[in-house]
Amino acid sequence: MSIKERFTESAEPLYLVDGTSFLYRGFYAYPDLKRSDGFPTNAIFIVLRILLRILRDEKPKYLGFFMDGKGPTFRHEMFDQYKAQRPRMPEDLAAQIEPLREAVQLMGLHLIVSEGVEADDCIASLAARHKHERPVVIVGSDKDLKQCIDTRVVLWDPAGKSEKLTTLEDFTKETGLTPAQWPDFQALTGDTSDNIPGIPGVGPKTAEKIMAEAANLEELRDGGLERLPEKLRAKVAEHLENTFLYRELTRMRTDCCEDAALDQLQVRPLEASGLGEFLRTYEFRSLLNELFSMLPKDAEAAAASGKPAAPKGRQTGKSEAQAQASLFGAAPIPAPSGPPLEPGLLEAPADLPDCAGKTIGLVVRDKGIRIAVQESGGPGEEQKYTGPLPELVESLAKAATVATPDVQSLLRAAPAWEALPLEKWFDLGLAAYLLDPEERNYSWERLHQSIFQPDPDQPDAPEPANLHPDAHAQAALVCMERLAPRLKNANLDELMREMELPLLPVLTGMERAGIRLDQQAFGDFLDEVQGEIENLTSEIHKLADEDFNIRSSQQVAGVLFDKLGLKPAGKTPGGAPSTANQVLEKIRDTHPIVEALLQFRMLEKLRSTYLEPLPKLVDENGRLHTHFNLSATATGRLSSSGPNLQNIPIRGPQGKRMRACFTAAPGKLLAAADYSQIELRVLAHFSKDPALLNAFAHDEDIHSRTAALLFDKDSPQAVTSEERRSAKTINFGLIYGMGPQRLARELKVTLNDAKGFIERYFERLSTLKAFYDTIVEDAAAHGFVTTLAGRRRLLPGLHSRNQQVESQAKRQAVNTVIQGSAADVIKLAMLAASRDQALQDLDAVLLLQVHDELLLEAPEAAAGKAGERLAEVMQNVVELRVPLKVDMGIGLNWAEAH
Numbered sequence: 001m002s003i004k005e006r007f008t009e010s011a012e013p014l015y016l017v018d019g020t021s022f023l024y025r026g027f028y029a030y031p032d033l034k035r036s037d038g039f040p041t042n043a044i045f046i047v048l049r050i051l052l053r054i055l056r057d058e059k060p061k062y063l064g065f066f067m068d069g070k071g072p073t074f075r076h077e078m079f080d081q082y083k084a085q086r087p088r089m090p091e092d093l094a095a096q097i098e099p100l101r102e103a104v105q106l107m108g109l110h111l112i113v114s115e116g117v118e119a120d121d122c123i124a125s126l127a128a129r130h131k132h133e134r135p136v137v138i139v140g141s142d143k144d145l146k147q148c149i150d151t152r153v154v155l156w157d158p159a160g161k162s163e164k165l166t167t168l169e170d171f172t173k174e175t176g177l178t179p180a181q182w183p184d185f186q187a188l189t190g191d192t193s194d195n196i197p198g199i200p201g202v203g204p205k206t207a208e209k210i211m212a213e214a215a216n217l218e219e220l221r222d223g224g225l226e227r228l229p230e231k232l233r234a235k236v237a238e239h240l241e242n243t244f245l246y247r248e249l250t251r252m253r254t255d256c257c258e259d260a261a262l263d264q265l266q267v268r269p270l271e272a273s274g275l276g277e278f279l280r281t282y283e284f285r286s287l288l289n290e291l292f293s294m295l296p297k298d299a300e301a302a303a304a305s306g307k308p309a310a311p312k313g314r315q316t317g318k319s320e321a322q323a324q325a326s327l328f329g330a331a332p333i334p335a336p337s338g339p340p341l342e343p344g345l346l347e348a349p350a351d352l353p354d355c356a357g358k359t360i361g362l363v364v365r366d367k368g369i370r371i372a373v374q375e376s377g378g379p380g381e382e383q384k385y386t387g388p389l390p391e392l393v394e395s396l397a398k399a400a401t402v403a404t405p406d407v408q409s410l411l412r413a414a415p416a417w418e419a420l421p422l423e424k425w426f427d428l429g430l431a432a433y434l435l436d437p438e439e440r441n442y443s444w445e446r447l448h449q450s451i452f453q454p455d456p457d458q459p460d461a462p463e464p465a466n467l468h469p470d471a472h473a474q475a476a477l478v479c480m481e482r483l484a485p486r487l488k489n490a491n492l493d494e495l496m497r498e499m500e501l502p503l504l505p506v507l508t509g510m511e512r513a514g515i516r517l518d519q520q521a522f523g524d525f526l527d528e529v530q531g532e533i534e535n536l537t538s539e540i541h542k543l544a545d546e547d548f549n550i551r552s553s554q555q556v557a558g559v560l561f562d563k564l565g566l567k568p569a570g571k572t573p574g575g576a577p578s579t580a581n582q583v584l585e586k587i588r589d590t591h592p593i594v595e596a597l598l599q600f601r602m603l604e605k606l607r608s609t610y611l612e613p614l615p616k617l618v619d620e621n622g623r624l625h626t627h628f629n630l631s632a633t634a635t636g637r638l639s640s641s642g643p644n645l646q647n648i649p650i651r652g653p654q655g656k657r658m659r660a661c662f663t664a665a666p667g668k669l670l671a672a673a674d675y676s677q678i679e680l681r682v683l684a685h686f687s688k689d690p691a692l693l694n695a696f697a698h699d700e701d702i703h704s705r706t707a708a709l710l711f712d713k714d715s716p717q718a719v720t721s722e723e724r725r726s727a728k729t730i731n732f733g734l735i736y737g738m739g740p741q742r743l744a745r746e747l748k749v750t751l752n753d754a755k756g757f758i759e760r761y762f763e764r765l766s767t768l769k770a771f772y773d774t775i776v777e778d779a780a781a782h783g784f785v786t787t788l789a790g791r792r793r794l795l796p797g798l799h800s801r802n803q804q805v806e807s808q809a810k811r812q813a814v815n816t817v818i819q820g821s822a823a824d825v826i827k828l829a830m831l832a833a834s835r836d837q838a839l840q841d842l843d844a845v846l847l848l849q850v851h852d853e854l855l856l857e858a859p860e861a862a863a864g865k866a867g868e869r870l871a872e873v874m875q876n877v878v879e880l881r882v883p884l885k886v887d888m889g890i891g892l893n894w895a896e897a898h
Helices: 019-029 042-058 074-078 097-106 119-130 143-148 168-175 179-189 204-213 217-221 230-250 272-281 285-294 297-303 320-325 389-396 407-413 415-419 428-435 444-451 472-489 493-513 519-544 553-563 581-586 592-611 652-659 678-687 690-697 702-710 721-735 740-747 751-764 766-782 803-835 837-841 860-875
Strands: 014-018 062-067 110-113 136-139 153-157 164-166 344-346 359-365 368-375 383-385 401-404 425-427 515-517 627-629 639-641 668-675 784-786 792-794 845-850 853-859 886-891
Touching: 014 019, 014 042, 014 119, 019 042, 019 062, 019 097, 042 097, 042 136, 042 285, 062 097, 062 119, 074 230, 097 110, 097 272, 110 119, 119 136, 119 143, 119 444, 136 143, 143 153, 143 179, 164 168, 168 179, 179 204, 179 230, 204 230, 217 230, 272 285, 359 407, 359 472, 368 472, 389 415, 401 472, 407 415, 407 425, 407 493, 425 428, 425 493, 428 444, 428 472, 428 493, 444 472, 472 493, 493 627, 493 803, 493 845, 519 592, 553 592, 581 592, 581 740, 592 652, 668 803, 668 860, 678 690, 678 721, 678 766, 678 803, 690 702, 702 721, 702 751, 721 740, 721 751, 721 803, 740 751, 751 766, 766 784, 766 803, 784 803, 792 803, 803 845, 803 853, 803 860, 837 860, 853 860, 860 886
Parallel strands: 014 062, 014 136, 062 110, 136 153, 344 383, 359 401, 401 425
Antiparallel strands: 153 164, 359 368, 368 383, 627 639, 668 853, 668 886, 784 792, 845 853
16 A cells, blocks of 8 residues: 555645655665666666655655755855765766756656755745645655654655654654754754754753753743753753754755745656666666556557667676665555545636626636635635636626735736736735735745634634635635735735735836846956956965865865964854854955955855856846845845846946946837935934934935034034945944944944944934834834834844844844835835836836836937936835935946946
């Protein structure tokens, strides 16, 4: 019997295979397995053997195969010693990766290669996303994956002498813990394979004793320490603060791989001919026979187009039969019940239900559009529409409300959706974001799961048990019933209707328009940067008097601190000397190699992040298209991705050179309009500080005015450039919650001097201190702060007993009010510009929003007027206590316009 038969429910399980883990296990378990020409095949063989078994015995409908991508992950940024002790991947293993990926796809399986995270994070994310709607089988053995186990999530290791299946009951019985406690347990013990230190001298047995007294690290810190024996208490107390970082290193992310929808994970028919040819090429005769046994006769013939040749020469490696003998054990097992949902089929517009005045649930799913009409007794029948889209939109336009998970995705997918009036939509993901902007995961998978959990705030909400797990349109209606009252009670419904929803077609239009990339200029820039990187590499090696890997923080530390004897300016959480950029900045004057390293890293980032990848992403017209994300930041600021154009360098020669590569189309020009000091103007508006109000009212240089106050100058004209720079750093730094230590680094002064600057700043601008205090007090009283447009951010950290968490929440409170309000202003400006008839008449098209700047493209003859009109619109979009100011320029490229 199969693993899936253990589950007593109808939903098809989702199988998530940890491919990287099995790849390594196969490589080290059977090192002598090779093709007759000596090419290593051990890792490929083991993984394919496992996958064929799963396909044969489990017959999965949904399966994802996960592999680690290249490069560092967020864990390396948190802790630069993460996995630092691991040797370079053996060449014989690296050679098998691409062939394996090819084979996986020939088997009809969806391959996911992680980027910036690990494959385990993607597995954990999909397990968390889908476990409420179907069983999840994680195929792997990595102990980190144990934290994913749940009532409907099992960990299955089909390789090895004895197959192992770990359920929630098994895990609890074996460890005495819950899966949620597993990262805390690992933080205490550490992980030598990942180079995570843990607490010295604390092994599994000791960790069990500790967790018997405290369920997690917070409880241990907040009183559990006192319950430990004195000797153990001293050992734990010394390293306790570091364990919070170690927990983050071992804890799986659950917000990754958002693009991996369930439909994409559906197993396709394997390509019999191609897979057969692959197995013959790599001389996997037994796997070819196994493939034959799984195929119908016609497919078998396609796979068997020629018998595999006997290997030439004597095979010195272990035989396949020997390798297979110890791979699989026997398996226990039981069976599903309950019929799958079969929605009514609507194939033509004439079949559509009457939508007039009704509330409709709508979810795109299974190559169709699921629809349900709200009836007096609850959600009506789940139906699936497969007919033409314009007729559906025309019918939905008569509805009162259409509840759907993601309006932006619909608009991106098909312009026909734009015909549905915006006021008809209720965007479930957007509503969830406005209610809790810290959540970061507003996917339909997560929202759908929430429907099947009790809602303590709305006891009268429809019972989850009344819904079939695959009734997505009905679930959308239930989800709206839960979210809409909350949105109204939080006074966020107007923000959604008046700003966020109307912005979606504006963003979609900008995405479709894209911006032209001068690929020749990009290529020339790349050549120059690569040349500089090569020169710097030679210079660094010469200064070090040895060749070493400049990209390895461990090797850099060895050169700087061991060989050259430089004094470290900071340590990693593990206690090793840090080579992070902000640390090297402190010692950049101590040796020429440090300056060279910082230059190398800057250019390397320019090359790898922009110069190499961006030209590969342009369309046939040479234009680059980004995605603008409305729900990615807690402050309400827009972000962009795929590629991220909001992080394009701005300052310095590299910034100007980079922007010069973004150009107008032939016969057109770019116009850039940029708010001047928008956040400081918002600060002046809210705080009503007389000095700020007066400076902006008279269009004075705000930084010179502040410097005159700080440095006791008679007038702003008497301020030196260095004094102005210091005032500018303080002005912006305090908005972003900069503390004295960071300010000292930025200004290159002592900590006491930095503290003195801050004290004098708030003494001379006394209204600001009272304003900041009021924000924090109100946030603590109400649990949230609000922006100019009424956006809310919850701040539970204000009541934390952890001083660092509380301090961070205070900074976030101030930052959100100022930065979030500035984000509101730029969004209002985008809406006003998109609706402006004068700009439409000038054939001006918005292309980009980057921080406080809007970029448009217009015909050459009209570009000047379009830029002036855009600046006028931006300056008058809201009325503050100080005037808004916009700097505008036009040019053939972004650098000229900016």
